[in-house]
Amino acid sequence: MTERSLALRSLAALLLLLWVILAVAILVAYRPGGPADVLVGATAAIPALVVAGALLWPPTGLDGCVRYAPIWLGLASALLIAPLLLLVLDALLAGGRQTLLPSLEVAYAAVLAFGTSCAFTALGIAGRLVPDRRLQSSRLITAAGIGSALTLLGTLAFGGVAIANEQRLRERAAPVSVWGPTDPELLPPSCHEPARLGPTAGVTIEATGSIDGEQVAQATILGERSGTSERWTGDLQGRFGQGELRYDSYGQRVMWSVDGGDAEPRPPDFLEALGGSGLTLDGPVLAAVSGPEGEPGTVAEDLGFDLFDGATARHCRRAIDGNTALNAVPALRWIAGQELEERSEALGEWRGEIDWWVFGDGQLGRAVVTVSGYPGEAFPATGVSAMLEAELSATHRGSEPPVPP
Numbered sequence: 001m002t003e004r005s006l007a008l009r010s011l012a013a014l015l016l017l018l019w020v021i022l023a024v025a026i027l028v029a030y031r032p033g034g035p036a037d038v039l040v041g042a043t044a045a046i047p048a049l050v051v052a053g054a055l056l057w058p059p060t061g062l063d064g065c066v067r068y069a070p071i072w073l074g075l076a077s078a079l080l081i082a083p084l085l086l087l088v089l090d091a092l093l094a095g096g097r098q099t100l101l102p103s104l105e106v107a108y109a110a111v112l113a114f115g116t117s118c119a120f121t122a123l124g125i126a127g128r129l130v131p132d133r134r135l136q137s138s139r140l141i142t143a144a145g146i147g148s149a150l151t152l153l154g155t156l157a158f159g160g161v162a163i164a165n166e167q168r169l170r171e172r173a174a175p176v177s178v179w180g181p182t183d184p185e186l187l188p189p190s191c192h193e194p195a196r197l198g199p200t201a202g203v204t205i206e207a208t209g210s211i212d213g214e215q216v217a218q219a220t221i222l223g224e225r226s227g228t229s230e231r232w233t234g235d236l237q238g239r240f241g242q243g244e245l246r247y248d249s250y251g252q253r254v255m256w257s258v259d260g261g262d263a264e265p266r267p268p269d270f271l272e273a274l275g276g277s278g279l280t281l282d283g284p285v286l287a288a289v290s291g292p293e294g295e296p297g298t299v300a301e302d303l304g305f306d307l308f309d310g311a312t313a314r315h316c317r318r319a320i321d322g323n324t325a326l327n328a329v330p331a332l333r334w335i336a337g338q339e340l341e342e343r344s345e346a347l348g349e350w351r352g353e354i355d356w357w358v359f360g361d362g363q364l365g366r367a368v369v370t371v372s373g374y375p376g377e378a379f380p381a382t383g384v385s386a387m388l389e390a391e392l393s394a395t396h397r398g399s400e401p402p403v404p405p
Helices: 003-029 037-043 046-056 069-094 104-129 133-171 283-290 322-328 330-335
Strands: 200-211 214-226 229-238 243-250 253-258 264-266 301-308 311-321 351-359 364-373 386-395
Touching: 003 037, 003 046, 003 069, 003 104, 037 133, 046 104, 046 133, 069 104, 104 133, 200 330, 214 330, 229 330, 283 311, 283 322, 283 351, 283 364, 301 351, 311 322, 311 364, 322 330, 322 351, 322 364, 322 386, 330 386
Parallel strands: none
Antiparallel strands: 200 214, 200 386, 214 229, 229 243, 243 253, 253 264, 301 311, 311 351, 351 364, 364 386
């Protein structure tokens, strides 16, 4: 085996490896729920089968100005397959519909990668069919015909099956997700458009406080909201104290219980959170991301789309200060030892950000609030840096009847 033949076989082996990885990934992980998921994975092996021919018949025997054409074709094909492989793996790992051909640009890149691999293999096959080196022009014409035929047939086979499978998926009813709509055609609004609350929501808030990376306090709030009526329970655990809260509102009636004591009536909006609507769960967070109290001088940053159990959400972010964080999430006031029944102005020097996710129904479904600063301003302790963080999830945002009294 000549050195040139060995180099071309090695290049063919690299192409074969890349195409095999891609085919195995699609065959194993591509499961959007269509009727031909397995068939799509099987047809994804076509490029690997084509490139295997170059291992048997490496494209040697060319002279003159086209002597190095097989090497450049093989290298170009490898450089095209590698980013295509990353795109496909990202789509498969993201879950949801797992669209393999989300745009014409991606389809064009896939055809170009496959076409260069077919051309590389076709030069080797043409060398077997036209072995006479004096007939190099005939060999190149034969290679062009074989490469074009392989590209066309392979593209039609894989593309046809994949597109037909995705078309059948579109015709099906969208699956149900607790996070929101799963219809891929329903895009969430932009970060500059106002989000809204769902008619109802099951809300979970996990808040933590840490000093120099060590967690010192944790609060959990579990509740539900229907319209402006809310009911939730809270639990605080940490180095600086423990506690339990119970909140129940219906219309203008609010009942409040601390540390297992008897429930006592309170006026609406007595917790004084952002928004001034009397809401204490996801309402203040919505005010922080869209209302005038939520740092109007900052610009919302669009971080793209994320998938939550098949539901597409737009990820947004903006900068906030510590006071906004405390008044957007009363659980953070609880952790920091602030009065729950009045707005806090204790952490004006703290800085951080609020991330939020808006789903296809235009509703706020998730938020993460993070601020940091000097520990002594939030806790009876010293240190280099302290952090407050809260994660809010609002699911089942439907239209159930109001929370009963």
